Amino acid sequence: MSLVDAELAIRAAQAGAEVVRSHHGTAVARFAKSGWDFATTADIEAEQAILGVLRSARPDDAVLAEESGRSGSDRNGRRWLVDPLCGTLNFAVHTMLASVNVALRVGAEVVAAVAVDPFAQEVFWTDGSVARMRHAGADQQLRPSAASGLVDVNLDPPYPNERTFRTARLLADERFVERFRPRVVSTTLALAWVAAGRRAGYVTDGHLRDSVHFAAGIALCAAAGCVVTGLDGQPWHSGRGGLVAAADPGTHAELLALVAAQRDSA
Incomplete structure (x- = not known):
């Protein structure tokens, strides 16, 4: 069922992405949540579109949705x-860096996951065993690269550790900037880019179990053969x-060493 579920996840995420695109460049209303966090009309309507697809096809499944x-x-x-x-926030200020994420967890395992770039119209997807990117109807295998x-x-909160x-301290570590070139796109689309070879790595703090933000990206990286661990x-x-x-393992080991250096000096 994983491939069937993956195709359903693709259809649902694309429905959400279509809504996001339709609101781009408009003056979307903002709805405050907590701190700096807020939702927009696009978030809410995109979620409704996604849930409509999922509930129609899988009425007996549970859903955990951001909004x-x-x-x-x-x-x-x-x-x-x-x-x-x-x-x-990127979307609200007309910056086209965003992702629509849908994942299915069965028991403790994510068996289907999709991250859609609504503007490039790239669909990063996995059925839990393979990881591919679909564009203009054609699929290609995701191949990680640290090149x-x-x-x-x-850099966004919360910071439980x-x-x-702190990820911000990585940016001030001379060893980090000597070896890597940091980027901050402020969306988990960056995890799909690690799976696709467009990024060498990704680092965040936080407790991520059952995270609607990270589930799809983590599953994509794992299926593509990336090395994925905690801090x-x-x-x-x-x-x-x-x-x-x-x-790859070498890049992962270097990043872990930089993270450990903060802990050891605390």
């Missing part, structure tokens, strides 16, 4: 994780959490 929260029953062990617009030396870091690790090299959903995703 509407939990719905449905977990009795069958299937839960969809929906982030209708990752990069809301660019580009590493994306997530602030005392021993201490442990499984990303355990320990102190966080995420270090890298195109």
Whole structure:
């Protein structure tokens, strides 16, 4: 069922992406959430479009969605994780860096995941075993590469490990800037780019289990053959959490060493 579920996830994410594109350049209303966080009309309507597709095809599945929260029953062990617009602030100021994320978790495993770039109209997808990018109806395999030396870091809160690790401190570490070229796109689309070979790595803090923002990107990286762990090299959903995703073991080891240097000096 994974390939069938992946195609459903693609259809749902594309429905959301179409809504996001339709609102681009317009004066979307903002709805405050907490702190700097807010949703827009595009977030809400994109989520409704995604949920419409999922509920029509899988009425017995549970859903955890960014804007509407939990719905449905977990009795069958299937839960969809929906982030209708990752990069809301980018979108709200007409910056075309955003992602529409849909993932399906069955039990403890994500078996289908999609991240759509609504503006490039690139669909990054996995059925849990292969990872591909679909554009103009054609699929190509995702092939990670560290050749660019580009590493994306997530600077947004929360910072659960602030005392021993902050991504912002990586940018001030001479060893980091000597080896890598940092980027901050402020959307988990960057994780899909690691899977596709457009980024060498990605680093963030946070507790990411069941995260609607990160589930699709992590699954894409894993299926593409990237090295994906938490901040201490442990499984990303355990320990102190966080995420270090890298195109290859060598890059991953270098990033882990830089993260550990912060902890050791704390």
